[in-house]
Amino acid sequence: MTAVLSVSGLSVRAGDRELVSDVSFSVDAGERLGLIGESGSGKSLTALAVLGLLPEGLTASGSVRLGSTEVIGASDRALTRVRGSSAAIVFQEPLTALDPLMRIGSQVAAPLKRFGSRRGRPAVLDALAEVKLDDPERIARAYPHQISGGQRQRVAIAMALACRPALLIADEPTTALDVTVQADVLTLLDGLVRDRGMGLLFISHDLAVVSKVTDRVVVLEHGVAVERGVLTDLLRAPQHPYTRSLVAAARTLDSALEWS
Numbered sequence: 001m002t003a004v005l006s007v008s009g010l011s012v013r014a015g016d017r018e019l020v021s022d023v024s025f026s027v028d029a030g031e032r033l034g035l036i037g038e039s040g041s042g043k044s045l046t047a048l049a050v051l052g053l054l055p056e057g058l059t060a061s062g063s064v065r066l067g068s069t070e071v072i073g074a075s076d077r078a079l080t081r082v083r084g085s086s087a088a089i090v091f092q093e094p095l096t097a098l099d100p101l102m103r104i105g106s107q108v109a110a111p112l113k114r115f116g117s118r119r120g121r122p123a124v125l126d127a128l129a130e131v132k133l134d135d136p137e138r139i140a141r142a143y144p145h146q147i148s149g150g151q152r153q154r155v156a157i158a159m160a161l162a163c164r165p166a167l168l169i170a171d172e173p174t175t176a177l178d179v180t181v182q183a184d185v186l187t188l189l190d191g192l193v194r195d196r197g198m199g200l201l202f203i204s205h206d207l208a209v210v211s212k213v214t215d216r217v218v219v220l221e222h223g224v225a226v227e228r229g230v231l232t233d234l235l236r237a238p239q240h241p242y243t244r245s246l247v248a249a250a251r252t253l254d255s256a257l258e259w260s
C-alpha cells in the first residue's frame with residue numbers, strides 16, 4: 001500500500017517554543033486516521049504543516065511527504081502543485097473557504113476549472129449533487145449567507161473534492177454545526193472517502209465523532225503523540241493517562257445522553 005501522507009519527526013516551533021514535538025504518522029490510500037487531542041494540543045498546526053500553510057513566525061522541521069513531494073522546505077511553486085491534488089482541507093468554519101460576495105456556483109467552478117474540467121455549469125451541478133445538496137440549481141445561484149451552515153460545509157467539501165485529492169484533511173469539520181446536521185455531514189464524508197478510495201486525516205477533540213469515521217487514531221497532548229493505535233483497542237484499553245481521561249469523558253457524556 002502506498003502512503004498518501006507520511007509524517008516523520010515533525011516539529012513546529014515559534015521561536016524557542018516547541019508547539020508540536022517529533023510527531024510521526026502515515027495515511028495510506030483508502031485509510032482513515034484520526035488526530036485527537038484537546039484544544040491547543042497541536043492538531044491544527046500539524047494539519048497546516050502538512051500543507052505547508054503554517055502562519056508567519058512558525059517553522060517546521062522533520063519530514064512531511066505528500067505523495068512523492070517533500071513539503072518541508074519546498075518552494076511555493078511545488079506547494080501550489082500538490083495542494084488540491086495531493087491533499088485538500090476542509091476547515092471547521094466553512095465561511096473561511098467561501099467568498100461572501102460571490103455566488104456559490106462560481107466558487108465551485110474555480111477549482112473545477114483549475115483542475116481541468118471543461119464542462120462548466122453541468123460539472124458544478126454534479127459537484128453539488130455529489131455532496132447530497134438538494135436543489136443544486138438554487139444553491140449554485142445563492143450567496144454563502146443565503147444557505148445554512150450545514151449546506152455551506154457541504155459546499156466547502158465539494159470545493160475540496162473538485163481537485164480529486166488523494167488525501168482529504170478534515171479539521172473539526174462538524175464542530176460548528178448542530179448535532180443532527182453533524183451526523184449527516186459525517187455520513188457524507190464517510191461515503192465520499194469510501195467511494196473515492198481517498199485517504200482521510202480527520203482532526204477532532206471529540207472521541208465520539210472520531211470513532212464514527214476513523215479506524216486508527218493518534219492522540220496528541222501538548223504537541224506530543226502520547227498514544228496511537230486501532231480505535232477499538234484504544235477505546236477498550238487506553239494506556240496513557242491522557243487517553244484514559246478522553247475515553248472516560250466520552251463515556252460519561254454517552255451515558256448522560258442515554259439516560260436523558
Ligand SMILES: Nc1ncnc2c1ncn2[C@@H]1O[C@H](COP(=O)(O)OP(=O)(O)OP(=O)(O)O)[C@@H](O)[C@H]1O
Pocket residue numbers: 014019037038039040041042043044045046055057058205
Ligand atoms: N501563530 C502562532 N504563534 C504562536 N503560537 C501559536 C500559533 N498558532 C497556534 N499557536 C499555539 O500552538 C498550540 C497548538 O495550537 P493548535 O491550533 O494546533 O491547537 P489545536 O489542537 O488545533 O486546538 P483547537 O482544537 O482549539 O483548534 C497552542 O498552544 C497555540 O496557542
